[in-house]
Amino acid sequence: MHNIDVPDDWALRKVHLASQYVEEQFWSHVHQSPSIIPPIDLDVQMALSCAQLASTLANAYMNTTNLDLKRYSDACGQQPTGRSSTQEARLSKKFPPSRQIVLEKPCIVLDAGYCIIFWYVPAALSVWMKDDISAAMHNANDLLRDSIFSANANGVWRTDGSYFHATETRSVSPGCINVSPCWFQQGHEPYGHAHQNTDVSFCPDVSATLKSPHGLSIIKSMQRPSLLISAALRVMHPSLYWDPLRTTIEIGRWAYSTGRSEMYDRIRYWVSVFTGAAIMANRWSPAHRDPQCCPEWFDIMTCIGNYPNTHMKLPNLGIELVYDSGVMVAFCGRLVRHEVDVRSGDQWVWAWFMRDSVHNHFKIPCGQHSIYAQEDYAKYSKVEDISGSM
Numbered sequence: 001m002h003n004i005d006v007p008d009d010w011a012l013r014k015v016h017l018a019s020q021y022v023e024e025q026f027w028s029h030v031h032q033s034p035s036i037i038p039p040i041d042l043d044v045q046m047a048l049s050c051a052q053l054a055s056t057l058a059n060a061y062m063n064t065t066n067l068d069l070k071r072y073s074d075a076c077g078q079q080p081t082g083r084s085s086t087q088e089a090r091l092s093k094k095f096p097p098s099r100q101i102v103l104e105k106p107c108i109v110l111d112a113g114y115c116i117i118f119w120y121v122p123a124a125l126s127v128w129m130k131d132d133i134s135a136a137m138h139n140a141n142d143l144l145r146d147s148i149f150s151a152n153a154n155g156v157w158r159t160d161g162s163y164f165h166a167t168e169t170r171s172v173s174p175g176c177i178n179v180s181p182c183w184f185q186q187g188h189e190p191y192g193h194a195h196q197n198t199d200v201s202f203c204p205d206v207s208a209t210l211k212s213p214h215g216l217s218i219i220k221s222m223q224r225p226s227l228l229i230s231a232a233l234r235v236m237h238p239s240l241y242w243d244p245l246r247t248t249i250e251i252g253r254w255a256y257s258t259g260r261s262e263m264y265d266r267i268r269y270w271v272s273v274f275t276g277a278a279i280m281a282n283r284w285s286p287a288h289r290d291p292q293c294c295p296e297w298f299d300i301m302t303c304i305g306n307y308p309n310t311h312m313k314l315p316n317l318g319i320e321l322v323y324d325s326g327v328m329v330a331f332c333g334r335l336v337r338h339e340v341d342v343r344s345g346d347q348w349v350w351a352w353f354m355r356d357s358v359h360n361h362f363k364i365p366c367g368q369h370s371i372y373a374q375e376d377y378a379k380y381s382k383v384e385d386i387s388g389s390m
Contacts, residue, residue, distance in 0.1 A: 002242050004249065011223060011271045012248060017041055019231040019241065022054045026235045029058030030376070046224065049126040053228055056121050056328075057235050060106035062380045064372070067111060067317065102311065104322045114377060115369040117317075118298075118331030119236050125326040129225050130304045136221040137172045137281060137348050143209050143218070144175030144281050157286070164283050165343050168306070172281055172346070179218060180207040180276025181266035182251045184357050204251075204358055206263050207276065216269060223271040229300055229328075229352055230273045236330050237298050237370040244273040244354060247364040254362070274300075274352040281348050284341045287315055290333030292355060296369045298330040300352045307345030314338050 006013045017039045024036045038047035109117040125133075137144075148161045157163060164174035182204045210218060234241040248267065255264040293299055304325045311320040312329065316337045321329065323340060331338075333353070340349075356366050 004242070004245055006245075006249065007252070007268075009268065010252070011269050012245075012273075014041060015227050015230045015271055015273070016245075018046065018050055018227050019234040021047075022050045022057075022231040023234050025051060025054035026057050026061070029055055030061055045126070045128040046227070049129050049228060050231060052126050053121075053124055053232060053328075054235075056106055056124050057119075057232065060108050060119055060121050061376070063105060063107040064377065064380050065107060065109045067109060067117065100318045100320070102320045102322065108372070109317070109319075110372050110377075113369075114372045114374060116236070116372055118314075118329065118336060120321050121232070121328040121330075122322065122324060123326050124232070124328035125225070125228070125302060125304065129228055130326060132221075132224045133302070133304050133348060133350065136218075136225070137279070139214075139221040140177065140218055140279060141171055141173055142214070143177045143212070144279070145173035147175040147177050157288075158278075158283075163285070164281075167282050168346050172348070174282040176278060176280045176283055177209050178207055178276055178278050179209050179222075181210060181219070181270045182255075182263055182358060183207060183275055183355055184361075204263075204361060206266055210266055211262065215266065219266060219269045219271075222277070223269070225302070225350070226271040226277075229302065229350075230271070232328060232330070233273065233298070233300060236300075239367040240297055240354075240370070241273055243359065243364050243367045244275070247359050247362050248273060250362045250364065251358075272352065275354045275358050276352075278351040278353065279349075280351070282342075282346060283349075284343055285339055287313070287337050287339040289335070289337050290353065293332055293334040293353065294356050294366050295332055295334055296367055297332055297354055298370070299333045299354075300328065300330045301349060302326075302328050303347060303349045305345065305347040307342050307347040310340065310342050310347075312338060312340050 004016075006016050021036060021038050021042070028034060028036055038050065042050065103120050104122070106121050108119050111117055147159055148164060149156075149159050150161055159176050164176075167174055184204050206215070209215070230241065248270070252264060252267040254260075255267060290299060303323060306325070310323050312323040313320050314331075314336055321327075323329075340347075359366060
């Protein structure tokens with residue numbers, strides 16, 4: 001049992017209520033039991049959005065496919081960026097997918113040990129959540145506009161201007177920003193207990209995007225969709241929900257006790273168990289990995305917009321996903337190489353991530369893989385060999 005006390009005046013408290021409802025409603029669909037009544041603290045639109053999410057998650061859970069990534073994971077190395085053509089060619093030769101498949105319906109992919117590799121949940125977002133994301137993108141326009149650099153100016157492809165295209169929506173500029181109430185700047189990620197660390201240059205801090213006077217407004221505009229993402233995580237990867245929830249509460253207590261009022265204010269309004277989110281407008285992404293994601297964890301991506309029909313490609317798995325507006329995808333970005341090539345229309349992506357350095361700093365373990373219930377596997381498995389020689 002999880003006995004976690006979320007302060008009454010924190011926005012995260014509503015996440016806890018909504019996620020419990022989504023989890024219970026999800027299992028009611030899977031086990032074909034009576035529907036759950038939503039908590040009265042959720043407004044009608046949020047309750048309906050949670051119900052839609054629970055239904056689509058259940059559809060994915062009851063549609064499984066199998067492969068084995070254990071040896072592939074071991075071969076990836078310590079910092080697999082997915083951008084080295086030599087390394088990726090070596091991996092592709094050693095672990096070739098036996099065939100290419102396209103996924104259109106909700107599903108999950110498991111490895112040989114019943115670990116869940118990824119969730120594919122199309123139509124996860126209600127029309128109201130799409131509207132809320134759109135409003136948040138408009139609110140972040142100034143930060144998005146200032147985030148792009150000229151080609152290779154800073155050596156980081158994620159904000160390289162050549163990877164972006166013009167928006168059709170005037171008040172949302174192309175760009176990519178990271179938002180986090182508590183993280184370490186690159187190169188400042190020590191491993192030690194927060195209360196033992198006296199060097200302020202190696203203490204976690206609020207991201208620059210949320211330090212601005214507009215920071216609280218950005219967080220508040222993201223609250224409703226953020227709530228839904230955390231609720232999905234409680235179903236997709238329960239331990240990855242509970243451990244970061246404890247981390248967030250510990251961060252708030254530490255920020256309050258050490259007089260970090262700016263961080264404490266951001267934490268109070270932060271409606272996510274994730275460390276942070278990358279907010280992207282009209283960026284195409286080459287095949288890559290996210291090496292800071294632990295092998296046991298998931299990143300969660302949502303996408304909305306008015307853009308041509310496209311696929312997310314997972315080349316090392318031999319899988320393509322239909323990537324329509326309203327989709328939600330969760331996988332370990334360290335293991336799953338992924339790319340999305342959209343160069344027209346408006347495509348707005350939120351990618352939620354965690355940082356092990358933050359969890360370790362507050363002495364919270366990184367957790368284990370999400371495991372599929374074996375009793376359900378007998379009912380819902382559709383064994384397909386898509387792993388080649390893995």
